[in-house]
Amino acid sequence: MDQNKQTSQFTLLxxxxxxxxxxxxxxxxxxxxxxxxxxxxxxxxxVESELSxxxxxxxxxxxxxxxxxxxxxxxxxxxxxxxxARDAQIVWVNGHRQADGWAYTHYKPYRSNGDLAQASLQRxx
Amino acid sequence: MSEAFxxxxxxxxxxxxxxxxxxxxxTRLFYLHIWEHEALSDYVxxxxxxxxxxEGRRGMIVDAQGNLLxxxxxxxxxxxxxxxxDPKELPKLEKLASLLKLDVVSVQKKAQLQISKSEQxxxxxxxxxxxxxxxxxxxxxxxxxxxxxxxxxxxxxVYNRSYPAGTLAAHVLGYxxxxxxxxxxxxxxxxxxxxxxxxxxxxxxDGKRQExxxxxxxxxxxxxGLNLELSINQMVQYFAEExxxxxxxxxxxxxxxxxxxxxxxxALLAMANYPTYDPNEFYNTKKYPIAxxxxxxxxxxFEPGSTFKIVPAAAALNEGLxxxxxxxxxxxxxxxxxxxxxxLPADHRTxxxxxxxxxxxxxxxxxxxxxGVLLGEQKLHAYAAAFGFGSLTGCDLGGEVPGVLHxxxxxxxxxxxxxxxxxxxSATPMxxxxxxxxxxxxxxxxxxxxxKRVFDGDGQTVLRFNPKPVRRVIQSEVAxxxxxxxxxxxxxxxxxRRAAIENYQVAGKTGTTQKIIxxxxxxxxxxxxxxxxxxxxxxxxxxxxVVDEPKxxxxxxxxxxxxxxxxxxxxxxxxxxxxxxxxxxxxLFATQSYDRPAASLYTSWR
Numbered sequence: 001m002d003q004n005k006q007t008s009q010f011t012l013l014x015x016x017x018x019x020x021x022x023x024x025x026x027x028x029x030x031x032x033x034x035x036x037x038x039x040x041x042x043x044x045x046x047v048e049s050e051l052s053x054x055x056x057x058x059x060x061x062x063x064x065x066x067x068x069x070x071x072x073x074x075x076x077x078x079x080x081x082x083x084x085a086r087d088a089q090i091v092w093v094n095g096h097r098q099a100d101g102w103a104y105t106h107y108k109p110y111r112s113n114g115d116l117a118q119a120s121l122q123r124x125x
Numbered sequence: 126m127s128e129a130f131x132x133x134x135x136x137x138x139x140x141x142x143x144x145x146x147x148x149x150x151x152t153r154l155f156y157l158h159i160w161e162h163e164a165l166s167d168y169v170x171x172x173x174x175x176x177x178x179x180e181g182r183r184g185m186i187v188d189a190q191g192n193l194l195x196x197x198x199x200x201x202x203x204x205x206x207x208x209x210x211d212p213k214e215l216p217k218l219e220k221l222a223s224l225l226k227l228d229v230v231s232v233q234k235k236a237q238l239q240i241s242k243s244e245q246x247x248x249x250x251x252x253x254x255x256x257x258x259x260x261x262x263x264x265x266x267x268x269x270x271x272x273x274x275x276x277x278x279x280x281x282x283v284y285n286r287s288y289p290a291g292t293l294a295a296h297v298l299g300y301x302x303x304x305x306x307x308x309x310x311x312x313x314x315x316x317x318x319x320x321x322x323x324x325x326x327x328x329x330x331d332g333k334r335q336e337x338x339x340x341x342x343x344x345x346x347x348x349x350g351l352n353l354e355l356s357i358n359q360m361v362q363y364f365a366e367e368x369x370x371x372x373x374x375x376x377x378x379x380x381x382x383x384x385x386x387x388x389x390x391x392a393l394l395a396m397a398n399y400p401t402y403d404p405n406e407f408y409n410t411k412k413y414p415i416a417x418x419x420x421x422x423x424x425x426x427f428e429p430g431s432t433f434k435i436v437p438a439a440a441a442l443n444e445g446l447x448x449x450x451x452x453x454x455x456x457x458x459x460x461x462x463x464x465x466x467x468x469l470p471a472d473h474r475t476x477x478x479x480x481x482x483x484x485x486x487x488x489x490x491x492x493x494x495x496x497g498v499l500l501g502e503q504k505l506h507a508y509a510a511a512f513g514f515g516s517l518t519g520c521d522l523g524g525e526v527p528g529v530l531h532x533x534x535x536x537x538x539x540x541x542x543x544x545x546x547x548x549x550x551s552a553t554p555m556x557x558x559x560x561x562x563x564x565x566x567x568x569x570x571x572x573x574x575x576x577k578r579v580f581d582g583d584g585q586t587v588l589r590f591n592p593k594p595v596r597r598v599i600q601s602e603v604a605x606x607x608x609x610x611x612x613x614x615x616x617x618x619x620x621x622r623r624a625a626i627e628n629y630q631v632a633g634k635t636g637t638t639q640k641i642i643x644x645x646x647x648x649x650x651x652x653x654x655x656x657x658x659x660x661x662x663x664x665x666x667x668x669x670x671v672v673d674e675p676k677x678x679x680x681x682x683x684x685x686x687x688x689x690x691x692x693x694x695x696x697x698x699x700x701x702x703x704x705x706x707x708x709x710x711x712x713l714f715a716t717q718s719y720d721r722p723a724a725s726l727y728t729s730w731r
Contacts, residue, residue: 034339041338056199060264066193066289071363084700092705 173329181321184350188359198287201267201280204257207239209277225259288404296420300404318579321350354577356392364697365395368690376675382422382554384669388562390592391571423525426551427652430638431488433547437496440508443599452480453495469494486613490546497545502533511598512560520573528552558669561656565664568604570595612661624688628706633657635683655687665704
């Protein structure tokens with residue numbers, strides 16, 4: 001009789017201890033989960049912020065490049081060092097694709113001299 | 126072993142007090158959480174919840190080569206919070222002042238002035254939380270400021286539209302004002318595509334008003350605006366604006382408009398005006414008066430003068446009324462028309478007889494009047510309208526005016542002889558340009574094309590703008606004949622010899638118009654213009670130059686003022702775009718086989 005009573009008391013205590021332990025552990029797990037969620041959210045926010053910061057920097061850099069690519073700026077950089085090619089320096093050529101590669105013909109009356117400037121036929125349109 | 130004496134009375138008193146305190150606490154909790162739950166939770170949620178607006182960025186505008194013309198950029202307004210500023214960091218202010226290009230003393234004063242007095246109530250004071258130091262700092266400048274790590278010094282970000290090209294193509298681009306409202310130019314016309322759509326995010330904040338990212342709820346993402354690619358070519362635009370600067374310096378005119386386009390598509394490669402402005406400083410009306418923002422190529426009208434003579438010439442040829450070599454008696458000052466004697470306009474010198482070709486080449490007013498009389502009111506008006514005079518060209522920019530082409534019922538007795546020489550009507554530079562483009566384009570009038578496509582952030586085309594033919598104005602053969610006549614205008618006997626380019630056949634027409642000042646044609650105020658194209662037998666570019674009131678000794682003729690400007694722009698375009706002199710016979714000079722195309726050969730030679 002006593003043994004049965006002891007067994008049931010032990011079972012009851014064990015169950016109670018398990019319930020308490022599970023409850024406490026669950027509480028900790030919930031807190032841990034909340035913390036993880038919070039941490040992940042903060043990380044996401046930081047990454048978003050960094051991304052937008054990077055995009056802003058890219059936009060700034062693009063604008064800077066565009067400013068440096070302005071014809072007026074570029075001309076200022078090479079002032080006195082470069083000049084437009086003279087008409088006589090330009091050799092106009094016709095390109096024809098052939099079986100063994102490309103063949104080029106160029107026009108008279110444009111006579112080439114030693115001081116040549118090659119005009120690319122690739123149109124800018 | 127001693128035992129502490131504890132009074133039962135005292136225990137009861139303390140226990141009762143603790144129990145009472147708990148009861149008060151429980152009651153308060155009950156009151157807050159159950160009794161006033163709804164009202165208080167609303168209040169709390171109102172304080173915690175917030176809606177963050179996520180800004181959608183406005184799209185970029187690029188030229189035909191992808192060069193950036195307009196973009197949205199973050200700028201910063203830097204200030205100091207004197208309440209947070211630590212006086213130990215005073216030495217850092219010197220560096221800050223030099224970065225912001227400010228006086229050190231004024232920066233120190235702002236950083237240390239903690240209170241301000243009200244002007245209305247001298248005894249009332251308030252704490253200064255924010256004193257602005259500098260506005261409009263860019264990303265790198267702001268990074269330098271923040272690198273100093275001065276407590277209380279920080280910036281607020283604002284997004285502004287920036288135009289890296291400055292004044293280049295200002296009238297085409299327009300601008301977006303400080304309230305993010307697009308005001309003029311393509312910024313306004315294509316605002317629907319360019320503007321971004323703001324998003325929003327529901328979230329919560331803590332007591333320090335910092336966002337608690339873990340409580341983010343519903344979110345509608347922002348949508349960035351689409352990007353716009355223009356047909357404008359930055360380099361060609363630069364040629365035009367460089368030429369405008371030269372003309373402005375040389376002739377100090379009231380205004381200049383230059384247009385460059387491809388006749389086949391109507392695509393505008395350049396549209397430049399003088400005076401101009403910098404869209405980055407649109408608000409600076411002292412430096413750039415508001416009148417400078419007018420796109421004169423579309424909004425200002427002038428009597429086209431001799432450039433209009435292409436209309437009666439094309440009409441007479443198209444109707445088969447005259448041949449190229451038919452001649453007219455231009456020695457008489459009067460002509461009989463429908464039973465009336467009409468006086469004919471004078472030329473700058475008298476020509477006894479002029480052929481149809483010579484009328485165009487020598488720009489004879491009297492000859493043009495003969496053509497007008499030959500055509501009659503109906504046909505002359507119909508052709509002028511068909512060439513686009515008196516109606517909008519349809520250019521994708523706001524503010525365009527249709528000019529004036531009076532209906533026939535409003536014509537007076539002399540209009541039939543004055544209209545053919547470009548009087549009695551007014552037109553915009555764009556209309557003159559379109560009319561010349563129609564001749565260069567085999568007789569087909571095109572709608573000016575300014576935007577090529579709308580594309581998204583990945584570069585994918587969302588919307589493409591295709592060339593739009595408006596109508597065929599004249600037959601193809603007539604256009605070819607007229608091209609050869611206009612090429613003679615730039616020849617040795619023509620009025621536009623200064624537009625000639627070596628090895629290229631140029632065609633065009635000059636115009637010199639007297640302005641009407643106080644109701645009379647002035648002898649001192651002129652509009653000099655030249656509209657032409659090249660190569661004449663296979664037109665690649667049409668260029669129109671209109672100079673309003675050039676100041677020089679004598680008359681500012683189109684052939685003297687505008688034609689050289691045309692030549693210089695054309696020469697620049699030939700070099701840059703690789704336009705070939707097509708009429709040169711393709712005589713074989715040398716042949717050689719290579720395994721690569723010419724462009725890559727060039728690269729490898731370098």
